[in-house]
Amino acid sequence: xxxxxxxxxxxxxxxxxxxxxxxxxxxxxxxxxxxxxxxxxxxxxxxxxxxxxxxxxxxxxxxxxxxxxxxxxxxxxxxxxxxxxxxxxxxxxxxxxxxxxxxxxxxxxxxxxxxxxxxxxxxxxxxxxxxxxxxxxxxxxxxxxxxxxxxxxxxxxxxxxxxxxxxxxxxxxxxxxxxxxxxxxxxxxxxxxxxxxxxxxxxxxxxxxxxxxxxxxxxxxxxxxxxxxxxxxxxxxxxxxxxxxxxxxxxxxxxxxxxxxxxxxxxxxxxxxxxxxxxxxxxxxxxxxxxxxxxxxxxxxxxxxxxxxxxxxxxxxxxxxxxxxxxxxxxxxxxxxxxxxxxxxxxxxxxxxxxxxxxxxxxxxxxxxxxxxxxxxxxxxxxxxxxxxxxxxxxxxxxxxxxxxxxxxxxxxxxxxxxxxxxxxxxxxxxxxxxxxxxxxxxxxxxxxxxxxxxxxxxxxxxxxxxxxxxxxxxxxxxxxxxxxxxxxxxxxxxxxxxxxxxxxxxxxxxxxxxxxxxxxxxxxxxxxxxxxxxxxxxxxxxxxxxxxxxxxxxxxxxxxxxxxxxxxxxxxxxxxxxxxxxxxxxxxxxxxxxxxxxxxxxxxxxxxxxxxxxxxxxxxxxxxxxxxxxxxxxxxxxxxxxxxxxxxxxxxxxxxxxxxxxxxxxxxxxxxxxxxxxxxxxxxxxxxxxxxxxxxxxxxxxxxxxxxxxxxxxxxxxxxxxxxxxxxxxxxxxxxxxxxxxxxxxxxxxxxxxxxxxxxxxxxxxxxxxxxxxxxxxxxxxxxx
Numbered sequence: 001x002x003x004x005x006x007x008x009x010x011x012x013x014x015x016x017x018x019x020x021x022x023x024x025x026x027x028x029x030x031x032x033x034x035x036x037x038x039x040x041x042x043x044x045x046x047x048x049x050x051x052x053x054x055x056x057x058x059x060x061x062x063x064x065x066x067x068x069x070x071x072x073x074x075x076x077x078x079x080x081x082x083x084x085x086x087x088x089x090x091x092x093x094x095x096x097x098x099x100x101x102x103x104x105x106x107x108x109x110x111x112x113x114x115x116x117x118x119x120x121x122x123x124x125x126x127x128x129x130x131x132x133x134x135x136x137x138x139x140x141x142x143x144x145x146x147x148x149x150x151x152x153x154x155x156x157x158x159x160x161x162x163x164x165x166x167x168x169x170x171x172x173x174x175x176x177x178x179x180x181x182x183x184x185x186x187x188x189x190x191x192x193x194x195x196x197x198x199x200x201x202x203x204x205x206x207x208x209x210x211x212x213x214x215x216x217x218x219x220x221x222x223x224x225x226x227x228x229x230x231x232x233x234x235x236x237x238x239x240x241x242x243x244x245x246x247x248x249x250x251x252x253x254x255x256x257x258x259x260x261x262x263x264x265x266x267x268x269x270x271x272x273x274x275x276x277x278x279x280x281x282x283x284x285x286x287x288x289x290x291x292x293x294x295x296x297x298x299x300x301x302x303x304x305x306x307x308x309x310x311x312x313x314x315x316x317x318x319x320x321x322x323x324x325x326x327x328x329x330x331x332x333x334x335x336x337x338x339x340x341x342x343x344x345x346x347x348x349x350x351x352x353x354x355x356x357x358x359x360x361x362x363x364x365x366x367x368x369x370x371x372x373x374x375x376x377x378x379x380x381x382x383x384x385x386x387x388x389x390x391x392x393x394x395x396x397x398x399x400x401x402x403x404x405x406x407x408x409x410x411x412x413x414x415x416x417x418x419x420x421x422x423x424x425x426x427x428x429x430x431x432x433x434x435x436x437x438x439x440x441x442x443x444x445x446x447x448x449x450x451x452x453x454x455x456x457x458x459x460x461x462x463x464x465x466x467x468x469x470x471x472x473x474x475x476x477x478x479x480x481x482x483x484x485x486x487x488x489x490x491x492x493x494x495x496x497x498x499x500x501x502x503x504x505x506x507x508x509x510x511x512x513x514x515x516x517x518x519x520x521x522x523x524x525x526x527x528x529x530x531x532x533x534x535x536x537x538x539x540x541x542x543x544x545x546x547x548x549x550x551x552x553x554x555x556x557x558x559x560x561x562x563x564x565x566x567x568x569x570x571x572x573x574x575x576x577x578x579x580x581x582x583x584x585x586x587x588x589x590x591x592x593x594x595x596x597x598x599x600x601x602x603x604x605x606x607x608x609x610x611x612x613x614x615x616x617x618x619x620x621x622x623x624x625x626x627x628x629x630x631x632x633x634x635x636x637x638x639x640x641x642x643x644x645x646x647x648x649x650x651x652x653x654x655x656x657x658x659x660x661x662x663x664x665x666x667x668x669x670x671x672x673x674x675x676x677x678x679x680x681x682x683x684x685x686x687x688x689x690x691x692x693x694x695x696x697x698x699x700x701x702x703x704x705x706x707x708x709x710x711x712x713x714x715x716x717x718x719x720x721x722x723x724x725x726x727x728x729x730x731x732x733x734x735x736x737x738x739x740x741x742x743x744x745x746x747x748x749x750x751x752x753x754x755x756x757x758x759x760x761x762x763x764x765x766x767x768x769x770x771x772x773x774x775x776x777x778x779x780x781x782x783x784x785x786x
Contacts, residue, residue: 014143015043016083017059017075018099020781022685025068032781033092033099035062035083036070037143062087062144081109084135084147088184097690097710098186100780103413104709108185111149118189119151119181120711123743125189126157128181131165131173136182148182186710189415213244213265214357220266221246221258230258232265234351247351304375312425313343313377315370323349323370326424328362330374339374346481409479411449417708418738420482421446421716427734428478430720431486433509438489438720438734439704440512443693443776445475446718447708450580450692450778454524466495466523486732496523512695512702512774513543513584529582531575533611538575543774545584548594556754558599559691559775562586564609564642568629573611579782581606581689583775597769599753600746602712604689604777608642612668616684618642619649623684626650626664689777696771705739705768712747713740717764741765 014037022032036059043057056069078086078099085108089095098105111117115130132150152175153161163180165173173180213219217232234245242262307313307327314324329342333356342354344364352369354362362369412420421427427446428438444451455471473488490506496518497505520526520542528540546566554561563583567573581604586594608615615624624644631643631653644667645653654662694705703719715738722735741762745753758766 014039014080016078016080016144018078018083018086018096019070019074020076020096021074023068023070023074024685025066025070028066028068030061030068031092032074033094033096035078035087035095036060036068036075037062037083060143080144081147084144085109085185087144088146088148089186090184094186094710097780101413101710103416104185104190107190107415108149108188111185111188111190115190117149117151119153119157119183120187120189121157121160121181123713124160126153126160127155128153128157131175131180132182134172136167136170136172146184148184149188151181151183151188153179153181213262219244219246221260221264235262304377307341307374307377307379310424311377311379313341313379315343315372315376315378323347325368325370327377328354328364328369331361333357333361333371340371341374341377343370343372343377344368345370409476411445411447411452412479412482412708413447414709414714417447417716420479421708421736422738423482424723424733424735426482426736427718428474428484428489428720429486429734430732431490432507434486434489434493435702435720436510436512437493437515439695439702439718440515441474441489442478442718442720443695443704443706446478447706448692448778450780451520451526451529454520454526457524457526466492466519469495470519482736483734509700513545513582516582517542529580530578532572533575534570534572543582543584546586548586554595556597556599556750557595559583559601560604562598563604564632567609568632568642572609574606574609575611577606577610577687577779577782578689579779581777581779583777585772585774593770597753597756597758598772599750600691600694600768600772600775602691602746604691605686606689607684607687608644610687612670613687614670614684615644615667617644617646617649619645619653622646622649623669625667625669627667628654628659628662628664630662631659631664687779689779691775692778693776694768694772695774695776696767697773698767698771702773703767705742705764711743713743715739715742715768717767737764739764739768742768745769 016035016037019030019032019034019036023030038057038059055071055073057072057075058067058069059075060067076099082105085105086095086099089098111130111133113130113133117128117130118125119128128151130149131152134147134150135145136148136150137145150165150167150172152165152173153159157179158176159178161175161179161181163182164177165171165175165180167182172182213232213235218229219232220229230246232244232246236243236245244260244262244265246258246260246265307330309327309330311327312324313327314322323345325343325345327341328344331340332338333340342356342362343350344354344362345368348365348367350364350368350370352371353366354360354364354369356371361371428442430438455467455475469488469492473491474484477488478484493506496515520529528542530541530544532539532541532544546562548562548566548569554565562585566586585598607613615627616622617624623646625647627642627644628650629643645664650664654660654664690707692707696703696705701721703717706716706718708714708716716736717739718734718736720734721732723733725731725733742765745756745761745765748756753769758770761769
């Protein structure tokens with residue numbers, strides 16, 4: 001770590017840090033996520049002297065004010081404002097997770113009073129408005145006070161709060177009784193900050209004044225002595241003067257508005273929103289289009305009859321500007337003879353939330369709605385795949401998809417993941433048995449960066465084509481727009497067919513581990529994700545398959561139990577902490593499952609699976625020196641955790657006649673822990689991995705569950721072939737849905753969950769618990785170095 005990176009921001013009297021790893025100091029133990037500080041003067045004094053760079057820094061812990069000397073490698077600098085928000089989170093683990101994830105934290109730093117939010121109270125998400133941001137601590141002597149959000153609950157959240165805006169006798173804001181709450185940022189989902197320009201579009205008009213122009217009216221005005229026509233998109237008042245926001249017909253785009261004084265506007269009879277426009281980038285060239293006669297007697301393209309509610313469309317306006325979206329309503333608006341489409345756009349380029357002249361025809365987020373002539377819509381160009389893939393996909397057409405720019409986009413987390421990924425035509429589009437690859441890619445890249453080294457590390461020239469396709473045609477559009485068309489995946493499959501010397505990658509069913517091993521090992525040649533040792537021999541691999549005999553005492557196991565038993569039966573140890581641990585569940589082929597249900601372990605404790613790592617006596621908590629594989633099966637002990645003991649506990653445990661024949665094996669104890677044992681300070685740090693995705697299979701079809709946030713309910717479900725449009729020559733519609741119902745079953749007692757009938761489980765939870773094929777875990781700490 002560069003020492004200069006530990007310096008505070010200018011003007012800050014203290015330097016604040018967060019621990020990225022557990023550490024001990026004397027008899028004290030500090031978990032990763034603890035926060036500390038030192039004065040800027042102390043910092044400079046520590047590093048300003050001549051000689052080799054210092055490796056340790058003396059800091060003061062914010063939790064208990066104790067002074068501790070810490071290795072600078074486990075300190076990450078934090079700005080004071082950021083530190084105050086993090087300090088409000090009580091759990092050290094959650095605090096570190098939110099610091100590493102950044103997105104929620106950055107949203108909190110931007111949040112302002114008056115902003116709409118959703119808050120989590122008693123596992124419910126309730127609407128509210130931020131009324132206060134700051135400390136609720138009356139102790140003015142504190143070095144740094146935690147920063148909380150005071151929120152006034154609204155709508156269904158009313159009367160579900162705990163205050164009237166006061167906290168411990170101090171009033172921070174005013175609201176009705178039991179409508180106020182004070183929460184840390186990790187229990188808040190932040191909505192967009194109010195846009196003043198948008199608020200101008202939908203003002204509450206003064207009913208006393210007679211306003212001659214209304215939203216939707218056709219109007220005329222002069223620009224450089226030229227009469228120009230347009231449509232009134234908003235009517236608002238500034239001071240004493242009324243203005244009209246007009247979309248000129250000649251401009252032809254919702255991005256270009258003119259704000260005209262009311263007295264310069266001439267109202268005309270109501271006309272259509274936009275002149276008919278036929279895109280020159282559609283499925284067929286305009287000169288080759290067949291036309292039909294519409295209900296209004298006008299000639300229109302033949303494909304108009306195939307458009308219906310929920311059709312994905314694109315709209316090309318006069319200047320070539322394109323917008324895409326989904327038709328939410330079809331019909332006729334008052335005084336307009338043409339059939340109209342109400343479209344929910346993919347981006348905030350609309351002018352309404354589904355309202356037209358005071359009446360709602362459909363509902364969508366603000367600035368996402370647009371009303372246009374139906375004949376101005378055409379099927380979405382995203383279904384136009386590249387020429388290189390059309391032969392394989394059985395499609396034809398003149399449009400090539402332009403290559404994606406080689407930009408890098410971070411993984412999607414929290415509200416960003418929901419905003420970009422949720423919905424129909426989201427995720428990776430499936431085609432021709434590609435679900436194994438779609439589910440694996442979505443799991444590995446949508447909401448985590450743990451294997452992003454595949455995208456950016458330099459590789460041999462012959463393999464860079466695979467890397468660029470993976471990065472620029474799949475991962476970048478997935479993280480940028482939330483959608484990857486099937487042609488991009490087919491492009492990758494064609495390259496894998498060449499590299500893997502296997503002719504069936506473009507059309508046959510495969511297993512995810514076969515695909516991952518091919519692309520990681522044979523093509524991109526990244527370092528093995530796992531280094532294992534058994535019998536003194538090391539072996540490297542990318543996925544770990546659990547092998548075990550049927551065991552009657554395991555009815556509904558969790559992943560922790562399965563991994564421990566598999567490692568023990570195969571006498572395996574992890575040589576190092578893996579950044580990514582991909583685990584295949586015990587099953588025989590795609591049909592037979594060894595267990596009817598498997599419980600996801602949200603955290604996988606690998607402390608006792610590590611080779612030559614300090615271990616903790618399972619009886620007294622002292623440093624362990626012996627391990628007994630036979631005690632692991634003894635029902636006297638807990639169901640999870642390998643059984644290791646210190647010397648004295650081992651003698652006592654094995655003095656029982658049932659265990660006297662056991663043969664414990666000696667463990668290697670690191671030298672620093674041997675000295676700690678002598679002085680009575682032997683706290684052993686725990687190494688845990690975090691679950692980030694689960695691949696499931698049912699009747700040869702793969703889907704995936706992805707953890708997009710830290711909460712137990714933050715799960716999304718992805719199916720690359722959830723629906724289909726058209727027959728044999730149609731296309732699949734990938735869909736991403738939220739599935740918070742998973743949390744309900746994760747919290748059930750084991751005995752209750754074992755009796756739960758899969759057919760009675762809510763939503764898609766049954767598939768997670770009953771169809772698990774592959775679990776994916778990550779170490780955020782190790783991913784910083786690999």
